[in-house]
Amino acid sequence: GQQLNQSPQSMFIQEGEDVSMNCTSSSIFNTWLWYKQDPGEGPVLLIALYKAGELTSNGRLTAQFGITRKDSFLNISASIPSDVGIYFCAGQLSDGTSYGKLTFGQGTILTVHP
């Protein structure tokens, strides 16, 4: 099935640094979502993007829906230790079918050193 290419696979940063991660697809997506998974928990939605070019912020997080509708990025500014976890992008293809079908990226493992 369709997969999203998410990079980087992992990041080791110092507290206070900014973080950037992105997802790309060979197909056009209708919607991009960004989730965070804490250890031992299920994913939690951070940001949802519905229109090409849309730039949305949620506190220290900023995400953008690429103009081509084939990519999205997530930025975290001034990282703190509780940002540690796995970040996933997710989206739905714009083929007009399967409205309930959601595709996830492989995840970015973020480690923040105090």
Next chain:
Amino acid sequence: EAQVTQNPRYLITVTGKKLTVTCSQNMNHEYMSWYRQDPGLGLRQIYYSMNVEVTDKGDVPEGYKVSRKEKRNFPLILESPSPNQTSLYFCASSPTSGRAPWAYNEQFFGPGTRLTVL
């Protein structure tokens, strides 16, 4: 408390022994979905359900069955488990009010079920 519950949380079984992982939500959500999470592969959708008696395949449905007889419950059935189904499984639910496509309303995930098939 609004939540998605899964049972069991941990399960070790043997090849070929039928098992069911239950999922229940108390938020009156129409949409429910099952995912498996494997290292390096992220989450992959197994099956989803837009409402009672309506189910559809996700990206990796082979070897799994689901049913949606009641709105609150969405069990995942492995008729003949195999070692390649060893994984971490998540159930999720979301409302279908608001904008379509409905999958993009915030999905609430359960705590996960770690399954090992020997």
